[in-house]
Amino acid sequence: MPQNRPRLFLFFICGIFIINLLQAHFTELIFDEAYYWFYAQEMSWGYFDHPPMVALMIKLSSFFFDGELGVRFVSCLLSIGTLIVIWAMIDDEKKKGHIIDFFVLALSMTLLNAYGFLTLPDTPLLFFTALFLLAYKNFLDKNTFVKALVLGLTMSALMYSKYHAVLVIVFVLLSNLKLLTNKYAWMAVIVALLSYLPHFIWLYENDFVSVKYHLFDRPNAAYNFNKYTLGFFLNLVAIFGLTFPWIYRSLLRTKASDLFTKALLYLTYGFIVFFFISSFNRRVQTQWIIVISIPLAILTFNYLLKDEQTRKWVFRMGLVNIIVIAILRIGLIYEPLFPIYYETHGNKDWVKKVVAIANDNPVVFENSYRFAPMYEFYSGHPSYSLNNMNYRKNQYSIDSSEFRVQHKKVLYISPYIPERDISYKRTNGDIFYAKFIDDFASYRKLECIVDESELDDLINNNLSLKVYNPYTIDIALDKLKFGVAYLNAYKEVRDTQPINDLKPEQKISVLKANDTTNFTFSLPRTDMEDPKYFRLGISENDLPYGLNGTNIKIEQWNQ
Structure with a gap:
């Protein structure tokens, strides 16, 4: 050679x-x-x-x-x-x-x-x-x-x-x-x-x-x-x-x-x-x-x-x-030189805008495992993705990052916040809105477990629900609201409804720490035609419903 x-x-x-x-x-x-x-x-x-x-x-x-x-x-x-x-x-x-x-x-x-x-x-x-x-x-x-x-x-x-x-x-x-x-x-x-x-x-x-x-x-x-x-x-x-x-x-x-x-x-x-x-x-x-x-x-x-x-x-x-x-x-x-906007463009810029608004407070992004880590990387400040039932679970759903923002004043960012007094624009033109929450408290690790053996006739039956609290603290029931998402055959959320008849089996006021509480409920009616799945979620302190349950297939629907 x-x-x-x-x-x-x-x-x-x-x-x-x-x-x-x-x-x-x-x-x-x-x-x-x-x-x-x-x-x-x-x-x-x-x-x-x-x-x-x-x-x-x-x-x-x-x-x-x-x-x-x-x-x-x-x-x-x-x-x-x-x-x-x-x-x-x-x-x-x-x-x-x-x-x-x-x-x-x-x-x-x-x-x-x-x-x-x-x-x-x-x-x-x-x-x-x-x-x-x-x-x-x-x-x-x-x-x-x-x-x-x-x-x-x-x-x-x-x-x-x-x-x-x-x-x-x-x-x-x-x-x-x-x-x-x-x-x-x-x-x-x-x-x-x-x-x-x-x-x-x-x-x-x-x-x-x-x-x-x-x-x-x-x-x-x-x-x-x-x-x-x-x-x-x-x-x-x-x-x-x-x-x-x-x-x-x-x-x-x-x-x-x-x-x-x-x-x-x-x-x-x-x-x-x-x-x-x-x-x-x-x-x-x-x-x-x-x-x-x-x-x-x-x-x-x-x-x-x-x-x-x-x-x-x-x-x-x-x-x-x-x-x-x-x-x-x-x-x-x-x-x-790039023919279109791409995600390597302008991240440092929008992060600077958010840092100026947040003023050293942690930032919570609604439904964004993309923005939350990008913000934390370029700002050096803690962030968290609060995932709700219209989104999907990700690493923020299973790790300990939620605890870094608990009971702190946070800047909450979402495209859907009605209060529009705080906003920022990304390079691609997207506008996001923000508000401060003085005492942020989320409990996204609460688990809703439905007894699927009772699903033969969903409308006429009271269903059994177990709610497991994996946290080390008791959680007041009056801080929580329960809801259900209805999904189509492709597991896309098409409707959400509150559950208004949730009843604990015993008279209680809290979900005890590291314990399971039993409830009964019935599925609320929906205007969605022929739903194929449903999933339960919990709203804590008026935050959007979370991803607290699994997708459950609907075998029979008699509205």
């Missing part, structure tokens, strides 16, 4: 790393990054929406830097690690003469580029997918205890990154079912399960809250071909930009000549088919399919080494992609 070849590869890797570091430092956080930064303030083996890898990355980054780079530093490391691992999986010796082609291909992939500096669960997902495939490739060469150990640890790291990483493992397994009779493969599975055990324990201790949300509680909408299925195909194009015809052509023309190539093909086609089927049920987000960037980078590069026309067109269109992506990346920092 000529002496300049490894230097050229190292030059590109170092250059990309430096550019990503600069981008990470000068670009304001996006809302999801702020939310994951909030995760990292209280390290745990799990979080409401995701496993803990993204929080660990942010915590490690914070040991080296402050500010935005203190959120993104590890992401910059993993992104160049992903490129190095992809390069290592390409066996063709001709690759040494096509280093520039490799980087043009990799850098032209839109989200692979974006996750070079953003800290999102997909960042470690991409890295550990590449590392898992490399470990599997080495495992195929020769089965040993050490290789089984490495394979198991990479599988565990994948699952600690994002739940749908299980699809990566499943599709690779389906490509080689003989693994089911391989003792070293089973050893790798045991290692993976043992190292993932802390998260399993966390899920159990938290009533499998993440699993329930992702599989059962996420709201949806009626099927729309343009938004769902057509949108899925547009996403398949968007993740590769102008190079997509040659990338998918490479995929179609690649044959499974060995077990590793077969795994890459199964992984790619598996994800495409799985999420194509999913598109008939819900909107498939672009990042859900980003995993195919890893196998397709390998398959496409191997193919363009053999096909000169593909190599030329990928190089030409890849350069155009890179120029467009570069302009957009600069636009993330310098707003006039």
Whole structure:
């Protein structure tokens, strides 16, 4: 190998790393990054929406830097690690003469580029997918205890990154079912399960809250071909930009000549088919399919080494992609270059406005796991998202952040406050209204448990309700109001009604601390036609009804 070849590869890797570091430092956080930064303030083996890898990355980054780079530093490391691992999986010796082609291909992939500096669960997902495939490739060469150990640890790291990483493992397994009779493969599975055990324990201790949300509680909408299925195909194009015809052509023309190539093909086609089927049920987000960037980078590069026309067109269109992506990346920092308002623009500005209004008091945002952590990151002051029954649960629903604002004077911010004496405008033109609450008290952890065995005839029966108070203080009943939300088949709230006939089984005035109180009630009437679910909520001190109960399916409705 000529002496300049490894230097050229190292030059590109170092250059990309430096550019990503600069981008990470000068670009304001996006809302999801702020939310994951909030995760990292209280390290745990799990979080409401995701496993803990993204929080660990942010915590490690914070040991080296402050500010935005203190959120993104590890992401910059993993992104160049992903490129190095992809390069290592390409066996063709001709690759040494096509280093520039490799980087043009990799850098032209839109989200692979974006996750070079953003800290999102997909960042470690991409890295550990590449590392898992490399470990599997080495495992195929020769089965040993050490290789089984490495394979198991990479599988565990994948699952600690994002739940749908299980699809990566499943599709690779389906490509080689003989693994089911391989003792070293089973050893790798045991290692993976043992190292993932802390998260399993966390899920159990938290009533499998993440699993329930992702599989059962996420709201949806009626099927729309343009938004769902057509949108899925547009996403398949968007993740590769102008190079997509040659990338998918490479995929179609690649044959499974060995077990590793077969795994890459199964992984790619598996994800495409799985999420194509999913598109008939819900909107498939672009990042859900980003995993195919890893196998397709390998398959496409191997193919363009053999096909000169593909190599030329990928190089030409890849350069155009890179120029467009570069302009957009600069636009993330310098707003006039970006074609539309984006969430990296103006966050410091609106946070300053709120700080000036709040005057060092904590800030409570109604229904916003996005604004609350962004405010706290840039202001350094405590904030909280008060989630109500028209929204959804999130990390603020299960952690201890509520206690930081209890019985304090807070600035309460919502788009819906009728008192409009305090307001501020965001960069995109949205106006939010605010009011001060002198003694803020919320009890969002109260749990409403309905006896579902009584649901045969909802209107004519008195239903049994248990209300569990997990707090260490008694809560006065006269501070609470109970209500019900009615949801459609897609779990969208369409009506809310107060419960006016709630009766305790015994004469009481408080919900006792760490205790359960029994009530009876009947569902109030609703103007909603054919509701499919209902959910109970509690309003404390005239705050909006909370998310205190689960979605309960209505089997029979006789209004």
